[in-house]
Amino acid sequence: MTSTPLRLAVIIGSVREGRFGPVVANWFAGQAREHGAFEVDVIDLAEMELPLALPAVSPLMEPNPVRPDGMVDLTERLGAADAIVIVTPDINRSYPAALKAAIDWHFTQWNRKTVGFVGYSGKSGGLMAIEHLRTVLNELNAHTVREYVSFPRYFLLFGPDGQLVEPAEFERAAAAMLDQLFWWASALTAARELPVSA
Numbered sequence: 001m002t003s004t005p006l007r008l009a010v011i012i013g014s015v016r017e018g019r020f021g022p023v024v025a026n027w028f029a030g031q032a033r034e035h036g037a038f039e040v041d042v043i044d045l046a047e048m049e050l051p052l053a054l055p056a057v058s059p060l061m062e063p064n065p066v067r068p069d070g071m072v073d074l075t076e077r078l079g080a081a082d083a084i085v086i087v088t089p090d091i092n093r094s095y096p097a098a099l100k101a102a103i104d105w106h107f108t109q110w111n112r113k114t115v116g117f118v119g120y121s122g123k124s125g126g127l128m129a130i131e132h133l134r135t136v137l138n139e140l141n142a143h144t145v146r147e148y149v150s151f152p153r154y155f156l157l158f159g160p161d162g163q164l165v166e167p168a169e170f171e172r173a174a175a176a177m178l179d180q181l182f183w184w185a186s187a188l189t190a191a192r193e194l195p196v197s198a
Contacts, residue, residue: 006189007038014096041080054101065105094128114185
């Protein structure tokens with residue numbers, strides 16, 4: 001492990017009433033802290049201002065558009081992250097609208113970063129949302145790691161205390177993804193110091 005931990009942002013992607021996302025995100029953040037390679041920052045999109053009306057010029061062309069005051073904290077924390085994990089449910093076979101807004105208001109904050117996923121839902125365990133997100137983040141020049149964590153029928157997997165009833169399988173999946181995130185984040189953090197060829 002490096003002497004200076006890489007910065008990992010864990011995003012709670014759902015803002016809906018009664019959401020389960022904070023339980024899943026807190027569990028994963030605990031796994032990341034135990035892993036030891038990351039300084040962990042949990043970002044709750046429910047605490048951010050995320051208008052669906054986007055700036056006139058794409059953040060690809062204008063990296064610093066005028067953003068709402070309630071989005072400044074999100075922008076700074078995404079920008080500071082070396083790696084990002086998105087915690088998302090499936091909603092209508094895709095991912096939440098608030099998460100799409102958070103993604104679309106930014107470009108440089110995703111560019112040449114590594115991203116992993118933790119999904120939760122009914123039968124699918126968030127996999128349909130994850131597959132959509134892979135496509136979107138590829139367009140933003142982010143690298144998504146192959147490994148992921150998925151909780152199908154999450155309501156049967158977590159106890160009333162917010163802890164997994166049988167954690168071993170999910171802890172192994174989290175460790176595998178964190179190992180990949182660490183490798184890619186280390187490589188990309190170093191590579192971002194190099195000039196980009198035309």
